[in-house]
Amino acid sequence: MSVSELKERHVAAIEMVNSLRERLKEKRRLLLDTDVAAFARSQGKRPVCFGATDLVCCRTLQGHTGKVYSLDWTSERNRIVSASKDGRLIVWNALTSQKTHAIKLPCPWVMTCAFSPSGQSVAGGGLDSVCSIFNLNSPNDRDGNLPVSRTLSGHKGYVSCCQYVPDDDNHLITGSGDQTCVLWDITTGLRTSVFGGEFQSGHTADVSSVSISGSNTFISGSCDATARLWDTRVASRAVQTFHGHDGDVNTVKFFPDGNRFGTGSDDGTCRLYDIRTGHVLQVYHQLHSDDTNPHVTSIAFSISGRLLFAGYKNGDCYVWDTLLAQMVLNLGTLHNSHEGPITCLGLSADGSALCTGSWDSNLKIWAFGGQRKVN
Amino acid sequence: MVMASSFDGQLVPQPAIGVGTVVDSRGKHRILAELKHLEQELRYLQEELEEVEKMGNISSVCKDLLPCIETKSDPLLPVLNGVVNPLWDRWFEGSPSSPDCGCWIL
Numbered sequence: 231m232s233v234s235e236l237k238e239r240h241v242a243a244i245e246m247v248n249s250l251r252e253r254l255k256e257k258r259r260l261l262l263d264t265d266v267a268a269f270a271r272s273q274g275k276r277p278v279c280f281g282a283t284d285l286v287c288c289r290t291l292q293g294h295t296g297k298v299y300s301l302d303w304t305s306e307r308n309r310i311v312s313a314s315k316d317g318r319l320i321v322w323n324a325l326t327s328q329k330t331h332a333i334k335l336p337c338p339w340v341m342t343c344a345f346s347p348s349g350q351s352v353a354g355g356g357l358d359s360v361c362s363i364f365n366l367n368s369p370n371d372r373d374g375n376l377p378v379s380r381t382l383s384g385h386k387g388y389v390s391c392c393q394y395v396p397d398d399d400n401h402l403i404t405g406s407g408d409q410t411c412v413l414w415d416i417t418t419g420l421r422t423s424v425f426g427g428e429f430q431s432g433h434t435a436d437v438s439s440v441s442i443s444g445s446n447t448f449i450s451g452s453c454d455a456t457a458r459l460w461d462t463r464v465a466s467r468a469v470q471t472f473h474g475h476d477g478d479v480n481t482v483k484f485f486p487d488g489n490r491f492g493t494g495s496d497d498g499t500c501r502l503y504d505i506r507t508g509h510v511l512q513v514y515h516q517l518h519s520d521d522t523n524p525h526v527t528s529i530a531f532s533i534s535g536r537l538l539f540a541g542y543k544n545g546d547c548y549v550w551d552t553l554l555a556q557m558v559l560n561l562g563t564l565h566n567s568h569e570g571p572i573t574c575l576g577l578s579a580d581g582s583a584l585c586t587g588s589w590d591s592n593l594k595i596w597a598f599g600g601q602r603k604v605n
Numbered sequence: 606m607v608m609a610s611s612f613d614g615q616l617v618p619q620p621a622i623g624v625g626t627v628v629d630s631r632g633k634h635r636i637l638a639e640l641k642h643l644e645q646e647l648r649y650l651q652e653e654l655e656e657v658e659k660m661g662n663i664s665s666v667c668k669d670l671l672p673c674i675e676t677k678s679d680p681l682l683p684v685l686n687g688v689v690n691p692l693w694d695r696w697f698e699g700s701p702s703s704p705d706c707g708c709w710i711l
Contacts, residue, residue, distance in 0.1 A: 237636060247647055251650065258657060263663060264667060266670060269664060285681065288696045289696070307692070325695060504666050509663050511666060511667065533681075553670075602689060
């Protein structure tokens, strides 16, 4: 077949793909008889109501000298690792506010960090395109730095996000500016699987975020405005692609039951997707009087899923009632809140505290300090 | 010719850069590979369309969500459907060794 004939077939194939995508979009639209908020209202549900001093900032973790980009809690209750533009990972005891480790990274341009499930190691990655693993129990080297115990090399672009596989200190998933996600075997430093990439059914722009559920399933979010569901045993194609956002998907997080997940985007909205059907169950969007549409940088669900915490580029940190799709609190306007955009946030393992990280170089811990009513 | 995606998921053909017979040969292989990828994408989309044809409305999915949320005790909610765990309030008990450790990492 000649090149010109191939090009004609190529154009025809593109038209067919676009046409099928439109048909899919239309089919899904016809199934949108309600959303979560309308359904919850029809069941008589009322929004969560916080008193003025219910959710409070109870700790400010100071020590970084640059913007905080990423944070992760341990599986046990109280420790956090954070990554900053100052080129360091800091390990904190969030309860006492003490720093237990300050790790100078081989490359200062770090974008992400993660705590291993056992709490014995941390990982950090960024513009050097590698993910560095540090064993917190290792002795310092001659320069007084914690040595790198393993370097995970292979990405052809920056490492934007990383997360350990639950209950498995030996496996980690990274997302990258090279449009792929990788499952790593930390013991060998080798790639077990590559998800996406050239000519595979994967993301078509930088991967920005990953969220893992169980040992076989994860979601990735990307600058191609989609989220994709992957089975770690099948790297050749995404199980499903979730459309709907009109801008980069900056953050993805599984809903506590593992059957749904949330996203946050440059289009200013958060969305709740259902994994089994692919439907958008709810859009969370706040209209602003000045017509601005601040980008969503980070999200986390409370342990029941009733609350969705969302950090925005303008410094807001909305607490959404996920059922009623109402913004019930803005941590960004509370006493002692951050003085800059919130870049990352996460819940402690028992759900009793939220940690936020910001361009103001601080981390803050938020907890419920009011009177609880028990049903 | 290469493809690019716009934000609404539509594919847009883009002109390739290059001249001469050597590039034509390289271009042919690349177009063949992209065509194969597109045909694969068509199959996946067809599968998804068949799945969506069998799906129920969103309301049937929403019914599952409520019990999922309401049966769990959530320490950050003002109203609980369960027992309070005293450890949740550790953030307000006593004072930490230094309330906000402010030592700077240099």
